[in-house]
Amino acid sequence: MLEKLASIVVGIIDKTGYLGIIFFMAIESSFIPFPSEIVVPPAGYIVSQGGMNIFFVILSSTFGSLVGGLVNYYIAATFGRNFLIKYGKYIFLSESKFSKMERFFQNHGEITTFVGRLLPGIRQYISFPAGLARMNLLRFCIFTALGAGIWSTILAYVGYFVGKNIELIKEKIDTISIVILPSIAVLIIVYIFTYKKYVRWKNNG
Numbered sequence: 001m002l003e004k005l006a007s008i009v010v011g012i013i014d015k016t017g018y019l020g021i022i023f024f025m026a027i028e029s030s031f032i033p034f035p036s037e038i039v040v041p042p043a044g045y046i047v048s049q050g051g052m053n054i055f056f057v058i059l060s061s062t063f064g065s066l067v068g069g070l071v072n073y074y075i076a077a078t079f080g081r082n083f084l085i086k087y088g089k090y091i092f093l094s095e096s097k098f099s100k101m102e103r104f105f106q107n108h109g110e111i112t113t114f115v116g117r118l119l120p121g122i123r124q125y126i127s128f129p130a131g132l133a134r135m136n137l138l139r140f141c142i143f144t145a146l147g148a149g150i151w152s153t154i155l156a157y158v159g160y161f162v163g164k165n166i167e168l169i170k171e172k173i174d175t176i177s178i179v180i181l182p183s184i185a186v187l188i189i190v191y192i193f194t195y196k197k198y199v200r201w202k203n204n205g
Contacts, residue, residue: 009039012024022060025067029064029067030068041162044160044161048161058149065123065151074131112130113144117143
């Protein structure tokens, strides 16, 4: 099924170019469940064949992710928590899952919009709690773009070196994720420690 869908996506991207990547990644990052593994890696494969530029593939993917993230941000900010809980079940977002993400955002702050972009199953929805909290829009865009940029770079280069074999792509991405997650944990700890130290200094000053 994924192989067939990936072939369709490759065909569309081959014809529409970077706009196709932006479109599919905007969908992937919005409330519509759609795997990024069948969008960017195939584009990376096209790069390896001389059909596209790796920099513009990553840039297009990152921009598309930001667009999708902004869609979710404004849905949450406009319609509120009750709306998300009521209709979340239709997009595989249960109330318990949403509550966990909301608590995670409240406990760890805005850095979660960056970290969440690197975590499968979370990156599609992490913009909801940010929207509910009315997070500063500029910071939201910066954190979202940074996280999406890292993820897009990983996906693009996996496709470049591995090709368009979806099963092999998933295997490589899973391996890379095992390496990335501890690094993310360190980043969170450093950020929280630095931020709390800054808040104490500001309050004492």
